[in-house]
Amino acid sequence: MFRQLLFFMAWILLDNAAAATELYAFGESPRSFGMGGVRTLGVGGEQADCILWNPAGLSYLKGFRWDVVNLGVGLNGTQTYQALQNIKGAGSGSGLAGLTPYYGIPLWVGGQGYSAIAVPYFGIAAFDNFYGKFKLHNPALPELDADYLNDYGVSLAGSLDFGGFSIGTAFKRIDRTGGPVTIGSDILAGGNSANLQNDFTNEGVGYGVDLGMMYRAPVPLNPTVSVSWQNIGKVTFQQTKGAAAPPMLDDDLTAGVSISADSTLAGFTTGIEYRHITDANEELGKKIHLGTEIELSILTVRGGFYQGYPTYGVGLDLFLFELNAALYTVETGAYPGQTPDQRFQVGLSSTLSFDPNFKLVDVGSSSRRKLKQRR
Numbered sequence: 154m155f156r157q158l159l160f161f162m163a164w165i166l167l168d169n170a171a172a173a174t175e176l177y178a179f180g181e182s183p184r185s186f187g188m189g190g191v192r193t194l195g196v197g198g199e200q201a202d203c204i205l206w207n208p209a210g211l212s213y214l215k216g217f218r219w220d221v222v223n224l225g226v227g228l229n230g231t232q233t234y235q236a237l238q239n240i241k242g243a244g245s246g247s248g249l250a251g252l253t254p255y256y257g258i259p260l261w262v263g264g265q266g267y268s269a270i271a272v273p274y275f276g277i278a279a280f281d282n283f284y285g286k287f288k289l290h291n292p293a294l295p296e297l298d299a300d301y302l303n304d305y306g307v308s309l310a311g312s313l314d315f316g317g318f319s320i321g322t323a324f325k326r327i328d329r330t331g332g333p334v335t336i337g338s339d340i341l342a343g344g345n346s347a348n349l350q351n352d353f354t355n356e357g358v359g360y361g362v363d364l365g366m367m368y369r370a371p372v373p374l375n376p377t378v379s380v381s382w383q384n385i386g387k388v389t390f391q392q393t394k395g396a397a398a399p400p401m402l403d404d405d406l407t408a409g410v411s412i413s414a415d416s417t418l419a420g421f422t423t424g425i426e427y428r429h430i431t432d433a434n435e436e437l438g439k440k441i442h443l444g445t446e447i448e449l450s451i452l453t454v455r456g457g458f459y460q461g462y463p464t465y466g467v468g469l470d471l472f473l474f475e476l477n478a479a480l481y482t483v484e485t486g487a488y489p490g491q492t493p494d495q496r497f498q499v500g501l502s503s504t505l506s507f508d509p510n511f512k513l514v515d516v517g518s519s520s521r522r523k524l525k526q527r528r
Contacts, residue, residue, distance in 0.1 A: 180206030187466015188444030189457020208321030227498030357390030
């Protein structure tokens, strides 16, 4: 029983292994997952999280904004839940025989969080992204293929405005832990569990630069064009602990277009993103994200397509906090439709927004629409 619980704790810390072709991006959240993965400024055009996906968005802030906390955690649908149920009922299992319920089941646990402070043309954010995946195979000689990555760090961003056209850049330090690991049958059978911990102690530090451009036209529907290049030249990590340095972080060139509008009763935002433009090894269908959100007072409804798979999301404004949930599917194979992995994520966020006179105009919710109405 202890061994099985230890394995599950490893899943929570793992990622990016069994699916080496899964694409990775900064700045995602339960909100973006619900609307197909699209990261956009929204109706009011004021968000601090743009530090993480396009720092040029800082030029559209009009006051002080503090995203006190924005957290999201998730798992891959019913598969991880079923594994938890198996753990609860597997007390009689011993040795390798106790692993029988887990063979061939890909399990994923992941999440992200950040806190950010932003004013016009400047912002700083602390962030953490983690994700883990494992799959047990070969009953004759069991092996656990696992991948664990945890990225945490700080990003310092600034922007310049040229008559509605904005250019921004961000400098970030990233501490990365983890990498792909194969755990053999000797440890799975109850051998030295210290070896399991040693397999996940590869740590390193790296520095990256992001560059972004954005244009938001001052006309109805607020058409916005966004181009960002994250991790220019890739980010390599200098080993600080463990047997080897963690794997490098690839660059990501992304282009997006969005529109948004507001009325007395509702507001909406629609956008499309084309990610990993320079990665010729990935199919086009894995790079496309599109989605919509509709804000109805305290309720926000979202939908879209993430790598060709439908997504659904909802947000609930509880004054001091906002709750968000998203159901989405990620392609872990080479092309859309090959190896889909459905995931569910829930999140909690809280935001404080002030106008240029430092008057509080919004609290709790990340709703850009309410911010606009109160000005």
